[in-house]
Amino acid sequence: MQPHPFQPGLSPRQHTTLMALGLLAFMAALMLVADPTVAGTGGSEFNPLYTKLSDWMTGYLGRVVAAVFIIVGLVAGVTRGSVMGFVFGVAAGTGLFLAPNVIDATVSATLPLLA
Numbered sequence: 001m002q003p004h005p006f007q008p009g010l011s012p013r014q015h016t017t018l019m020a021l022g023l024l025a026f027m028a029a030l031m032l033v034a035d036p037t038v039a040g041t042g043g044s045e046f047n048p049l050y051t052k053l054s055d056w057m058t059g060y061l062g063r064v065v066a067a068v069f070i071i072v073g074l075v076a077g078v079t080r081g082s083v084m085g086f087v088f089g090v091a092a093g094t095g096l097f098l099a100p101n102v103i104d105a106t107v108s109a110t111l112p113l114l115a
Contacts, residue, residue, distance in 0.1 A: 054100035066093030 010018070056062060073089020 054103075057096055057100055062097050066097050069093040069096070 069092040070086070070089040073085045073087070073092070075085070076089075077083055077085030077087075079085075
């Protein structure tokens with residue numbers, strides 16, 4: 001077996017292992033230098049936009065769009081001779097209507113700090 005041309009005396013496997021260890025050390029150093037961030041904080045300038053979109057989705061506009069999803073799904077199901085179009089329409093309408101609650105619950109979820 002010929003030695004690797006970049007590191008005389010090392011086999012290709014040893015060279016690959018050395019490169020992987022170097023990359024791992026570099027990534028560890030980056031994690032030590034990086035500043036901690038807190039997700040879900042800041043960006044208050046987007047609060048009115050998010051409030052408006054979630055109001056639309058849970059208000060009458062969201063109900064109309066959900067009804068349209070169900071009607072289109074029903075028509076697609078009838079033309080294909082399957083109930084799955086109706087099921088997908090109900091799922092899409094329900095997902096649209098419940099999306100703001102799911103997003104709020106996901107983003108505002110907290111874990112206790114261990115001291």
